[in-house]
Amino acid sequence: MELREKCGVFGIYSPDEQIFPYLYWGMLAQNHRGHQSHGFATYNNGLEFYTELGLIPPIKEPGKESRVKQLPGNIGIANVRYTTSGSNEYAALCYDAMPILSVGESRSLVLSFNGNIVNVRELQEKVGVNKDTSDSHALAAFIVKKLEETGSLPKAVTELMQVVDGAYSITSILDDGTLFAFKDPWGIKPLCYGFSDGKYAFSSESTGLAINGIEWQRELRPGELLVVKDGMMSQVQAFPSKEQAFCAFEYAYFSRPDSRFNGKYVYEVRRDLGAALARIYKDKVDRCDVVVCLPESANDAAYGFHEASGLRWEMALRRHRYVSQRAFITDGVDRQSVIYRKLNILAPKIVGKRIAVVDDSIVRGDTMRGNIKRLRDAGAREVHLFISYPKIIGPCFYGIDMSTYSELIGARMNSEEMAEELGADSVNYMPIDEYIKETGMRRDQLCIGCISNKYPTPTADNIASDIREELAKGGEEKGRAYE
Numbered sequence: 458m459e460l461r462e463k464c465g466v467f468g469i470y471s472p473d474e475q476i477f478p479y480l481y482w483g484m485l486a487q488n489h490r491g492h493q494s495h496g497f498a499t500y501n502n503g504l505e506f507y508t509e510l511g512l513i514p515p516i517k518e519p520g521k522e523s524r525v526k527q528l529p530g531n532i533g534i535a536n537v538r539y540t541t542s543g544s545n546e547y548a549a550l551c552y553d554a555m556p557i558l559s560v561g562e563s564r565s566l567v568l569s570f571n572g573n574i575v576n577v578r579e580l581q582e583k584v585g586v587n588k589d590t591s592d593s594h595a596l597a598a599f600i601v602k603k604l605e606e607t608g609s610l611p612k613a614v615t616e617l618m619q620v621v622d623g624a625y626s627i628t629s630i631l632d633d634g635t636l637f638a639f640k641d642p643w644g645i646k647p648l649c650y651g652f653s654d655g656k657y658a659f660s661s662e663s664t665g666l667a668i669n670g671i672e673w674q675r676e677l678r679p680g681e682l683l684v685v686k687d688g689m690m691s692q693v694q695a696f697p698s699k700e701q702a703f704c705a706f707e708y709a710y711f712s713r714p715d716s717r718f719n720g721k722y723v724y725e726v727r728r729d730l731g732a733a734l735a736r737i738y739k740d741k742v743d744r745c746d747v748v749v750c751l752p753e754s755a756n757d758a759a760y761g762f763h764e765a766s767g768l769r770w771e772m773a774l775r776r777h778r779y780v781s782q783r784a785f786i787t788d789g790v791d792r793q794s795v796i797y798r799k800l801n802i803l804a805p806k807i808v809g810k811r812i813a814v815v816d817d818s819i820v821r822g823d824t825m826r827g828n829i830k831r832l833r834d835a836g837a838r839e840v841h842l843f844i845s846y847p848k849i850i851g852p853c854f855y856g857i858d859m860s861t862y863s864e865l866i867g868a869r870m871n872s873e874e875m876a877e878e879l880g881a882d883s884v885n886y887m888p889i890d891e892y893i894k895e896t897g898m899r900r901d902q903l904c905i906g907c908i909s910n911k912y913p914t915p916t917a918d919n920i921a922s923d924i925r926e927e928l929a930k931g932g933e934e935k936g937r938a939y940e
Contacts, residue, residue: 465537466571467483467484467569467661468636470688472656473531474531480535484497486667487664489711490661490662491536491539492511493511493554494538494555495538496569498528498558498569499530499532499630500530501530504558508551532630534636540553552590553590557593558597559594561604564605565601565632566604567629572626573625575622575855576916584598596621600617604631614682618695622914626646626648635685638682641679642697643702646856647707647718649662649666650674650677651671651674652671678694708723708727709727719898727845728757728760730758731757731815734762742813744839746810747812748768751816753776758845771812776801800828802831808836813843819875820865821866825879833880842883843885844887846908847892848872850910851868851906851908851912855906855917860936862934889905
């Protein structure tokens with residue numbers, strides 16, 4: 458797999474204690490959602506914040522000063538980020554790292570954002586921000602502008618939802634210490650809240666609450682705004698909820714297995730997906746001797762596959778724990794070097810075996826092609842791929858780094874062509890209807906744009922349709938579809 462997600466967010470209010478430890482651990486539990494930068498912001502009779510590039514570092518290291526600036530205050534937000542909007546240049550990564558500060562004529566705020574704005578150019582023009590910056594700057598500037606015009610936070614958020622097309626789950630603090638969080642009208646990105654002992658907290662995933670001992674309450678509803686002020690929380694339906702469109706890919710890949718959505722832990726869904734694959738493709742399963750998986754997001758699916766098929770689950774592919782880079786951080790030779798070094802294959806366990814390889818998805822195919830070659834070189838007799846997420850055939854407009862049709866192997870090839878291209882004996886995808894069934898949600902509750910080419914927001918759907926028409930005429934894509 459070689460994907461990156463937009464971000465993870467966290468926010469907390471505690472009536473009578475310093476909240477930085479909660480920010481730190483809540484964000485560390487979600488560092489898988491973004492490796493490029495991290496940051497924290499608090500309210501302490503004024504807004505304070507700082508950001509850094511890279512993973513969240515240890516608070517203390519023997520013989521060294523802390524690399525984490527522990528900000529004071531009892532109200533705070535935090536963020537981890539990957540770039541799906543704006544530039545990847547070093548200066549831009551520093552400038553776009555979140556939380557970001559937006560200062561107006563009379564009001565200001567700090568903002569942490571997960572998602573992606575489809576009509577970002579339109580929004581940037583409305584608020585007059587630099588088009589080379591990420592969409593988070595435009596979002597923050599818009600809220601400040603509307604807050605100054607209306608004097609009302611709910612009205613400002615409502616106006617934002619009226620004009621913005623895209624996915625956004627946001628935590629933010631105003632210059633008067635108001636903590637607030639909201640989710641777009643389609644509810645595309647996850648955002649939950651918890652409450653314990655007077656503390657209110659918001660987190661992209663429930664693990665951010667659990668690690669802090671804060672009791673999970675529920676997911677924010679699409680279009681919902683929650684505001685914490687003076688120790689009290691109020692709820693506003695800032696915009697009428699659209700047809701819910703929760704990102705289906707959260708179940709297969711992005712979220713931690715111990716997070717939960719819609720009443721189910723992610724690992725349970727992945728286990729059931731693996732079992733379903735074994736049932737659906739029984740003829741292919743009967744050809745195999747052992748099950749292996751590409752760690753770690755496919756581990757639970759492999760376990761379910763093993764249980765349903767009766768095949769031995771051989772842990773013959775092991776991840777080097779401290780090779781933390783993901784393959785998509787770099788390009789070319791460096792990318793292939795990272796891919797190779799991340800995985801250790803225990804060759805004696807697969808020599809002469811016909812192996813069922815379980816993985817969560819295939820996007821560009823680079824990582825899978827390299828891993829299949831290594832399995833062949835290690836002596837595998839046959840390699841059959843079983844993929845728990847349906848075939849990805851369209852770009853994501855909402856914060857996953859697959860923004861063009863041309864980069865997607867599934868948009869160009871059927872399963873037989875893909876098997877030949879990757880060097881596999883077969884490629885076996887989860888059918889869309891079966892995938893939806895195993896999530897426990899309905900089709901009209903999920904965003905499945907990348908596997909159906911039907912997008913929940915109107916601008917994204919129109920752009921995707923226009924691109925497909927242009928490609929059919931022999932045209933070419935020119936970068937991210939929404940930029």
